[in-house]
Amino acid sequence: MTISTHNRMKRxxxxxxxxxxxxxxxxxxxxxxxxxxxxxxxxTAQAKxxxxxxxKRKSTKHKSKNTSSGNVPVISTLTSSTAPARSPLLxxxxxxxxxxxxxxxxxxxxxxSLRIPVCVAYELTATMVSMADAPGAEKxxxxxFYGDPNVAGSPDWGDYxxxxxxxxxxxxxxxxxxxxxxxxxxxxxxxICPQIEQLNNGPWKSLEESVHRWAKRDGSIWxxxxxxxxxxxxxxxxxxxxxxxSAFYKVLYAPRQxxxxxxxxxxxxxxxxxxxxxxxxxxxxxxxxxxxxxRMAATTARALKRQCDLSQWR
Numbered sequence: 548m549t550i551s552t553h554n555r556m557k558r559x560x561x562x563x564x565x566x567x568x569x570x571x572x573x574x575x576x577x578x579x580x581x582x583x584x585x586x587x588x589x590x591t592a593q594a595k596x597x598x599x600x601x602x603k604r605k606s607t608k609h610k611s612k613n614t615s616s617g618n619v620p621v622i623s624t625l626t627s628s629t630a631p632a633r634s635p636l637l638x639x640x641x642x643x644x645x646x647x648x649x650x651x652x653x654x655x656x657x658x659x660s661l662r663i664p665v666c667v668a669y670e671l672t673a674t675m676v677s678m679a680d681a682p683g684a685e686k687x688x689x690x691x692f693y694g695d696p697n698v699a700g701s702p703d704w705g706d707y708x709x710x711x712x713x714x715x716x717x718x719x720x721x722x723x724x725x726x727x728x729x730x731x732x733x734x735x736x737x738x739i740c741p742q743i744e745q746l747n748n749g750p751w752k753s754l755e756e757s758v759h760r761w762a763k764r765d766g767s768i769w770x771x772x773x774x775x776x777x778x779x780x781x782x783x784x785x786x787x788x789x790x791x792x793s794a795f796y797k798v799l800y801a802p803r804q805x806x807x808x809x810x811x812x813x814x815x816x817x818x819x820x821x822x823x824x825x826x827x828x829x830x831x832x833x834x835x836x837x838x839x840x841x842r843m844a845a846t847t848a849r850a851l852k853r854q855c856d857l858s859q860w861r
Contacts, residue, residue, distance in 0.1 A: 636769050636800070637668050640838035648698055648737060652729035653718045655737050656773075659700035661790035663740045666773040666837055667717035671762040678725035679759075685730040687720050695735045702736045702789055710783035712791065715742025717772040719755045722762075740774050741783055741791045745816035754797060754810060754821060761801070761860060771798040775811065775834050796831045798839055799860075800851065806859050807851040821857065828852040 637654040645665050648655045656666040678684060692704035692714055707714050717738050723729040732738070742751070762768040777793025791814070798809045809831045810824045818824065828839055829852040840848040 634670065635842035636670070636802075636840070638842055639666055639668060639771065640841045641665055642836045646698070648695075650729075650732040650735075652723055652726065653733065653738065655717075657698055657700070657737050658790075661776070662700045662702050662784070662788055663790055663792070664717055664737060664773060665835070666771055667738055668769070668771045669718055669722070670767060670769050671722050671758070672767045673763045673765075675722070675725045676759060676763040679722060680724075684724040685727055687724075687730075690720070690730055690734045692734050692736060692739070695737045698737050702739070702784060704736060706736075706784040706789060707739075707741065710741065712741035712783060713744045713747045714739045715747045715751070715795075718770070719759075721755065721759055722770075740795070741789060741814075742795070743814050743816060746795075746812060746814060746818070749816070750818055750821075750824075751795065751812055754812070754824075757821065757860075758797070758799065761799075765801045765806075766803050767801065769800040769802065771800075771839060772796065773835065773837070774814075775831075794834075796835065798828050798831055800840075804859075805851070806856075807854045808857065808860060809855070825855055825857045827855045 633649060633654065637649075639656065641656045642665075644660060645656045645658050648657055653667055653669040655664045656668075657664050694703040695701040704714070714736075716733060717740060718733050720730065720733055723733040758768060758770060773796060774790075774792030775794040775796055776790060779791070779793060781791040783789050783791060794811055794813045796809060796811050798807075800807045807828055809826050809828045810821070811826050811831065811834070812818060812824050832838060832852070840851065843851075
């Protein structure tokens, strides 16, 4: 074979290779045993990757109108085996049929049959009050009412609608503004009772504001709040199974000053000033069947339960 013929063959091969490359085949260069190059052409073209189909987003709209992103509380219901050590002062003796639920800042004794708490206990310190009153504290408007799915019998927020009663906090929101979780959990329906609007936003609110101030002044106050059930037996809710209290109590204990007092307000409008509602803890125990300070020395507890001197608190 002449040199010119050989060159023509090489050009023909190169033209063929270039044409095949234009079709995007896979080309592999091998080394032959005699040292010369061989163009090994694989006739399988590369497949174009398929575009991933965009997944259709399903609507996640909540049926409840009071739900907004970021406001759902982190429910940290604790059991006796998982709860951290709690002060003995959070313990009260309640009649059978009530379940204790420990949240971050409050301890709730919840009655499944009545579907309301019978007692809500917590400590309010001067530090908590200062944090709650600070400009950066939690805002009430950022929190909504929710049922607690971990507690059997807990109402839903909508069960009180068109009932004629407000959702009355037993542990008030103003005392929980110092912490996001504490604030969120006080809006759980396990902390709520049906309360007449004129009481909730009137004399009862004034009492809560006084307790808030007294805690800052005294350093620490233990607060116990709950309903007193009457003989009427009124119920509200879609299933008419949420009990309406006839009155409410609030028990206060200032450990540093060794002072104690209680208040009872009827679940109705009006009722007069705070002095008219002041009473003893012993009277609250008589009307509710609850025993306060069961782990305290008996003589100390008896002395506290007989106190009713409002002038020592003002």
